Each structure stands twice: as C-alpha cells, then as structure tokens.
Amino acid sequence: MGSLIANPAPGAPVPPILPPVDGFLMLDKVKFAESFAGDVTPEKAEFMGNSQVPWGLDALNGAVSTPAWKTKPSWYLVVTDDKMIPPPAQKFMSQRAGSTVKEVGGSHAIYVSNPQAVADIIKDAATKSSKASAQTS
Numbered sequence: 001m002g003s004l005i006a007n008p009a010p011g012a013p014v015p016p017i018l019p020p021v022d023g024f025l026m027l028d029k030v031k032f033a034e035s036f037a038g039d040v041t042p043e044k045a046e047f048m049g050n051s052q053v054p055w056g057l058d059a060l061n062g063a064v065s066t067p068a069w070k071t072k073p074s075w076y077l078v079v080t081d082d083k084m085i086p087p088p089a090q091k092f093m094s095q096r097a098g099s100t101v102k103e104v105g106g107s108h109a110i111y112v113s114n115p116q117a118v119a120d121i122i123k124d125a126a127t128k129s130s131k132a133s134a135q136t137s
Contacts, residue, residue, distance in 0.1 A: 024054035037109035069097035
C-alpha cells in the first residue's frame with residue numbers, strides 16, 4: 001500500500017490519510033465521503049467516516065513475502081470511480097496477478113454502495129475455484 005501511495009500516477013487522487021497518531025492512521029473525516037464513499041448516501045458516508053477504526057502503520061508499510069496470486073487464481077473487481085486506489089493502478093495490479101476482472105462503477109466503498117457486485121464476483125470465484133478443485137481431484 002505504501003508503495004502505491006509513494007508513486008502515484010500523474011493526476012491520481014491522493015488519499016486523505018492523516019499523519020500517524022500513536023502509530024495509527026485514519027482518513028480525514030472531512031474528506032472521507034468524497035475520497036472513500038462518493039456513491040454512498042451522505043448520512044451513511046458521514047457515519048462511516050465517524051466510525052472508522054484506526055489502522056496501524058504496518059498495514060501501510062507491510063510487505064508481502066509470497067503473494068498468493070503468484071500460485072493461485074485470483075479475481076479482481078475494478079471500481080471505476082475509486083479515489084483511494086485509482087482505476088489504472090487497479091488494472092495494473094489485476095493484470096499483473098492474471099486476475100479474472102470484472103469492472104463496475106462505484107467508489108472504494110463498493111461493498112456498501114453495490115454489495116451485489118461484490119457478491120457476484122465472490123460467487124464467480126467460488127464457483128470456478130470449486131470446479132477447478134474437482135477437476136484436479
């Protein structure tokens with residue numbers, strides 16, 4: 001995550017991550033709706049911003065030693081109006097992983113604004129993974 005933020009694509013939005021406090025990070029509540037939940041009702045986005053849980057610096061700077069996508073199939077839901085992870089970055093990551101890609105309009109909070117899109121890609125992954133397992137057994 002930290003490497004994505006450190007080298008943003010030209011013109012990419014910068015996530016409104018506040019400076020760390022006691023080793024934890026949060027998004028700026030004032031900018032939360034616009035950057036994280038642009039397609040969620042204002043009341044729900046305000047609640048989400050006010051109820052966010054701080055996350056540790058390790059979540060931002062941790063390194064993955066062996067990415068699962070190098071040995072396992074993956075699926076990726078590209079969210080075209082995401083202002084936290086720009087769509088070009090999402091497309092790069094999903095192509096690098098060889099993911100099965102679905103694309104849908106929405107914000108980073110797609111799981112709130114369009115949970116059916118999230119459920120559909122999970123169902124697709126579960127169905128195709130089950131069939132692949134059955135064929136190798």
